[in-house]
Amino acid sequence: xxxxxxxxxxxxxxxxxxxxxxxxxxxxxxxxxxxxxxxxxxxxxxxxxxxxxxxxxxxxxxxxxxxxxxxxxxxxxxxxxxxxxxxxxxxxxxxxxxxxxxxxxxxxxxxxxxxxxxxxxxxxxxx
Amino acid sequence: xxxxxxxxxxxxxxxxxxxxxxxxxxxxxxxxxxxxxxxxxxxxxxxxxxxxxxxxxxxxxxxxxxxxxxxxxxxxxxxxxxxxxxxxxxxxxxxxxxxxxxxxxxxxxxxxxxxxxxxxxxxxxxxxxxxxxxxxxxxxxxxxxxxxxxxxxxxxxxxxxxxxxxxxxxxxxxxxxxxxxxxxxxxxxxxxxxxxxxxxxxxxxxxxxxxxxxxxxxxxxxxxxxxxxxxxxxxxxxxxxxxxxxxxxxxxxxxxxxxxxxxx
Numbered sequence: 001x002x003x004x005x006x007x008x009x010x011x012x013x014x015x016x017x018x019x020x021x022x023x024x025x026x027x028x029x030x031x032x033x034x035x036x037x038x039x040x041x042x043x044x045x046x047x048x049x050x051x052x053x054x055x056x057x058x059x060x061x062x063x064x065x066x067x068x069x070x071x072x073x074x075x076x077x078x079x080x081x082x083x084x085x086x087x088x089x090x091x092x093x094x095x096x097x098x099x100x101x102x103x104x105x106x107x108x109x110x111x112x113x114x115x116x117x118x119x120x121x122x123x124x125x126x127x
Numbered sequence: 128x129x130x131x132x133x134x135x136x137x138x139x140x141x142x143x144x145x146x147x148x149x150x151x152x153x154x155x156x157x158x159x160x161x162x163x164x165x166x167x168x169x170x171x172x173x174x175x176x177x178x179x180x181x182x183x184x185x186x187x188x189x190x191x192x193x194x195x196x197x198x199x200x201x202x203x204x205x206x207x208x209x210x211x212x213x214x215x216x217x218x219x220x221x222x223x224x225x226x227x228x229x230x231x232x233x234x235x236x237x238x239x240x241x242x243x244x245x246x247x248x249x250x251x252x253x254x255x256x257x258x259x260x261x262x263x264x265x266x267x268x269x270x271x272x273x274x275x276x277x278x279x280x281x282x283x284x285x286x287x288x289x290x291x292x293x294x295x296x297x298x299x300x301x302x303x304x305x306x307x308x309x310x311x312x313x314x315x316x317x318x319x320x321x322x323x324x325x326x327x328x329x330x331x332x333x334x335x336x337x338x339x340x341x342x343x344x345x346x347x348x349x350x351x352x353x354x355x356x357x358x359x360x361x362x363x364x365x366x367x368x369x370x371x372x373x374x375x376x377x378x379x380x381x382x383x384x385x386x387x388x389x390x391x
Contacts, residue, residue, distance in 0.1 A: 006295050006311070008143065008164055019170075020267060024162055026295055026311045028170035028267055033317035038391055060216045062204055062262070066346060066366065066390045075344045075366035075390045079220040090224045094215040101215075105224075117390040119346065122308050122316060125216035126206045127176040127262050 032122040034061065040070075042113045043106040053100040055120050062125035063100050063118055065093040070113035078102070078116075093118070095125050145293050145314050156279050157322075158387040161293075161314050165278060166387070167321040169200060172267040178260045181208070181250050189244040193265050196239055198359050200348055200384060202264040203227055203235050203244060210257035219361050221251040229351055229360035236358040237350065243358075268324075270382045275323035275340055317388070319346065324384040329375035336370040337383055344368050344390040347383065354378030366390065 005026035009017045043049045065078035079092035087108030094101050106112045142164035146152035150159040179187040207213035219227045227235045234245040292314035296302035300309040344366050351362035365372040373381050
């Protein structure tokens with residue numbers, strides 16, 4: 001098959017440079033973001049809450065989620081896992097064919113407000 | 128009249144830029160671009176579907192040979208098992224929140240020529256003999272330093288609902304008729320444009336910061352390489368609005384990619 005395509009170099013001659021030195025190249029896909037959004041949820045002590053985001057893709061995509069705890073003020077990657085004596089703060093995320101689920105668990109007497117940001121891609125999470 | 132938002136915009140240093148649908152390519156913030164020759168994006172080298180079983184003791188190791196010759200970014204997704212079912216997919220962790228980082232028993236090791244995934248007897252629900260399934264993305268890119276630059280940090284939108292745009296299909300697919308997922312890029316989607324990437328080597332046991340100039344909390348991918356190891360593990364970091372932070376032991380390295388996408 002003829003090697004028709006599209007190629008833009010970032011350094012060097014676009015006709016001869018290594019694939020690694022191209023900024024886009026039809027030989028290799030880029031991640032394609034379908035849906036992004038953010039929100040927050042307060043989870044009481046010894047409680048579990050799940051946020052559901054519909055993606056309607058009909059297959060399982062892959063998604064990235066970032067979490068900020070109100071008590072910390074900065075962001076981290078999901079999955080997030082802190083555990084101590086009698087306390088714990090967990091968050092992870094997973095996708096099925098219809099939704100992204102972001103699950104929050106808070107253990108101990110204190111509640112926690114979780115801020116979340118999600119990026120759902122067209123790219124498949126289950127090939 | 129709104130101008131086509133996805134035409135090629137010639138900048139001072141010449142180049143091409145494609146904005147997302149609804150954003151004016153000339154004025155939108157960098158994070159609303161799908162593509163710009165001024166910035167890099169992760170290129171998918173290959174995807175893999177792999178499986179193994181949960182052992183009675185020790186680890187079963189999945190090996191994916193990629194032979195890239197350098198340490199490349201990767202993503203591991205757990206697709207479930209014959210025990211818990213395969214309807215859900217988890218990002219760098221099992222369904223019990225156990226992360227695939229160096230600190231946990233579920234471990235991914237990226238070498239210059241292969242990626243290894245350890246599945247221990249404790250993996251997920253620990254059902255001995257259960258088959259566990261994974262999807263793996265390995266990217267073509269390396270961690271050569273890319274210095275950050277901003278062209279436009281505003282949030283101005285072209286506010287156009289017209290479906291102007293660019294669409295590039297993968298090799299072997301008709302760009303006019305193929306499914307969206309078979310495109311290399313399309314102005315209908317957002318992308319993770321790289322703001323900055325590189326490798327930080329520690330010189331003492333300390334909390335290290337890698338600055339960025341975004342003035343917001345960006346999305347990131349980080350990997351940790353312990354001193355003496357020839358591989359790197361997936362890792363996590365503290366993301367601030369002017370830096371990312373990670374405690375490193377003396378001689379260890381942090382491989383980082385800071386994207387332009389904004390959290391919150």
